[in-house]
Amino acid sequence: MSHDTALIATIAGGIGLAFVFGLLATRLRLPPLVGYILAGVALGPATPGFAGDVHLAQQLAEVGVILLMFGVGLHFSVGDLLAVRKIAIPGAIVQISIATLLGMVAARLWGWSWGSGFVFGLCLSVASTVVLLRAMESRNMLETLDGRIAVGWLIVEDLITVLVLVILPAIAVPLGGKSPAGASTNLALTLVVTLAKVGAFAAVMYFVGRRLVPWVLERVARTGSREMFTLAVLAIALGIAFGAAALFGVSFALGAFFAGIVVNTSDLSHEAAEDALPFQDAFSVLFFVSVGMLLDPVVFIHRPLHIIEVVAIVMLGKSLAAFLIVAVFHYPIRTELTISASLAQIGEFSFILAALALSLGLLPREGQNLIVAAAIISIALQPVTFWFTDRLAPWIERHPRLRALLERKAAELPEISVAEHEGLHDHAIIIGYGHVGRAIGEILERSGVPFVAIDDHRDRVVEQRERGQAMVYGDATRPSVLGQAHPESARLLVAATPDPFKAGVIIERARAVNPSIKCVARAHSNEAQRYLEQHGADVVVVGERELAFGLAFEALVHLGRDDQSADRVVDEFRRATPVMPAHA
Known part of the structure; x- marks a missing residue:
């Protein structure tokens, strides 16, 4: 060469x-x-x-x-x-x-x-x-x-x-x-x-x-x-x-x-x-x-x-x-x-x-x-x-003795109690209080809906509790942590966590203590949507799908449709397409 x-x-x-x-x-x-x-x-x-x-x-x-x-x-x-x-x-x-x-x-x-x-x-x-x-x-x-x-x-x-x-x-x-x-x-x-x-x-x-x-x-x-x-x-x-x-x-x-x-x-x-x-x-x-x-x-x-x-x-x-x-x-x-x-x-x-x-x-x-x-x-x-x-x-979670060896007991974890909010009834539970969860919480607060949020980021929990928000610190897949939010008396559970596997476990455990609770979750794919629905989610919001609907609504409005007409067209398409097209 x-x-x-x-x-x-x-x-x-x-x-x-x-x-x-x-x-x-x-x-x-x-x-x-x-x-x-x-x-x-x-x-x-x-x-x-x-x-x-x-x-x-x-x-x-x-x-x-x-x-x-x-x-x-x-x-x-x-x-x-x-x-x-x-x-x-x-x-x-x-x-x-x-x-x-x-x-x-x-x-x-x-x-x-x-x-x-x-x-x-x-x-x-x-x-x-x-x-x-x-x-x-x-x-x-x-x-x-x-x-x-x-x-x-x-x-x-x-x-x-x-x-x-x-x-x-x-x-x-x-x-x-x-x-x-x-x-x-x-x-x-x-x-x-x-x-x-x-x-x-x-x-x-x-x-x-x-x-x-x-x-x-x-x-x-x-x-x-x-x-x-x-x-x-x-x-x-x-x-x-x-x-x-x-x-x-x-x-x-x-x-x-x-x-x-x-x-x-x-x-x-x-x-x-x-x-x-x-x-x-x-x-x-x-x-x-x-x-x-x-x-x-x-x-x-x-x-x-x-x-x-x-x-x-x-x-x-x-x-x-x-x-x-x-x-x-x-x-x-x-x-x-x-x-x-x-x-x-x-x-x-x-x-x-x-x-x-x-x-x-x-x-x-x-x-x-x-x-x-x-x-x-x-x-x-x-x-x-x-x-x-x-x-x-x-x-491991199904074997308490093994779990106790590998993980400190729930009572010993530095979780933040919501004992002062034990009187909550017909409230909402938000799982994950990042950007998505916090936005949901602010809307619920403005609407006068009481809610408790669970998050595994300690600094975030401390910050929100200082503002008077009912917060639980820990992993919501653990019954002891989820139990602090009192799912047995809640009306709604919103799984704002981006992890569908954790969300599925949380939904199943919430339904085990309250079969009538409504569960809403987020997903990033059709597969995650199906997984969450199989584990008890009533409504699954797929990010890309809702983004597409939002863009379509704005496109129709800018093309001359009034807000009601554009919203009706998008809503009809939403009901007709429960999942994103396969090629999306």
């Missing part, structure tokens, strides 16, 4: 095989990332047939890393982290420490140095943000308490990993590796210089970047050119990342992360995220392909026991640690299992950290192979993990 076409061949081969393997993975109901990594294995030099240029692939992967980290910074939310800081920060730190220790012990048993084991354990301790977000989105859990904790936990892990990426080159020699070219052999001096460079870069981004970048984006947006705006976003992401490395000696990853943070301060951050997404997706795919190209499949033959041990650390050790940590904070059993399942995998940050450790001589090539192999297996098995926890939670 001509050297002139090596880049094109690597991109074409990587994207083409990623499409084929990604499609196969999707058809097998596996995450597409598994397909992308396997595409890289097929394209790599360790497998027969056409082989892509590994060095070019690694450079393309650097672009993928930059855009991945830019996306992480762009979606970084201090508010989301602070909302669950009491569990996310200590939980992530303790879980990383336990996983790192397990990795160190395993590596030491294989004859590796403690330094290599330390880095290896760190690589196993960090879950994939991409995998987690997609799993949560597919289960409509991002807006639930479980989803917020999982995302906050991952934010802390990401921040710790970014810090490790900065410090690791400075401590490579004491750990048994080699120092980067031109680096001082004095550890204290190296750390001071490294932190000083990072501090200087952060100061420039804070005092200059967060003012200059939004200003530039606003001026470019005024031109009305979508193409120029997209180029501006990419120029900022790549330019800041390269400038950070060239001028301050920090990694591309850290530079891109800060670039995302400063763009996030702009009012145009959503447009920036939307424009960067196609490029981020494309180069992220090439990143995962390049990771697969580095895997030697022979490791599955030569080191099968090692792979089993690594997968056990990732899927059992990390999950058990997370389960126990969440249990210490007195969260419900379903939350404990959800967080455990969410963290039972590794992904992009593990690969980035492993590549850096390999370049510093801190990780043997075999270690990188084991990490990639464990990532493929753990990501592929995550749907099975969630399937298992979905069935394990109800089983």
